[in-house]
């Protein structure tokens with residue numbers, strides 16, 4: 001196994017892995033150590049990478065089967081993103097000659113969320129590689145959902161114990177008001193425990209997010225909204241958050257079971273492009289518990 005270093009990115013969440021070149025295949029011991037760092041730190045960063053889609057795919061596939069995008073095909077012709085295959089999302093504001101985005105989630109700030117919680121089997125990991133980065137903004141904030149869960153006041157823990165949250169999303173939405181509701185006839189939704197166990201670590205995480213959790217099942221609407229608002233505010237506390245300032249060549253991998261992420265605003269007239277793959281998870285969502 002090649003020597004490399006694991007260095008925490010903050011007290012909240014995340015670690016940088018230094019000394020691994022992802023353009024090359026890695027031996028199983030190295031991959032096992034990387035995987036353990038991902039479970040321990042929830043977000044791992046590799047800087048100064050120069051990797052093709054095939055390199056990114058090889059790295060990702062070690063962790064499981066790649067997630068498939070579920071999207072309506074454009075009727076006229078495929079976008080640049082679609083041409084790269086069913087697993088790839090280009091997170092970009094770049095537009096074609098007709099002004100249509102060539103990828104997904106083009107512009108501006110995006111609220112805290114995890115990726116695909118509105119499915120029965122949310123993708124466990126997301127692997128994002130930076131191709132083009134604007135001169136300011138477009139940072140990704142990560143919040144540690146284990147710490148958020150563990151530090152809740154006792155009366156809040158008691159209120160959410162055993163409760164189920166409704167996770168929903170209208171594709172392309174980046175911000176939302178508390179009262180907004182997605183059209184569930186048109187977009188996917190699923191119910192998951194608010195305290196969720198990560199089966200790989202046995203630890204319990206807070207599984208809600210401002211962008212995608214609409215209600216707590218079984219509570220009166222005002223009580224549900226008030227409790228969710230408390231949880232969203234708690235999740236945003238700086239003690240739990242690391243803000244990543246992207247550089248071209250960064251590859252970040254995060255665990256959607258125990259972290260949420262948000263994007264800060266950035267200039268619409270500068271190009272930003274990141275290539276995303278996700279990893280499926282068929283272990284099934286399990287309820288967790290807290291002391």
Ligand SMILES: [Fe+2]
Pocket residue numbers: 113114115261
């Ligand atoms: Fe995301």
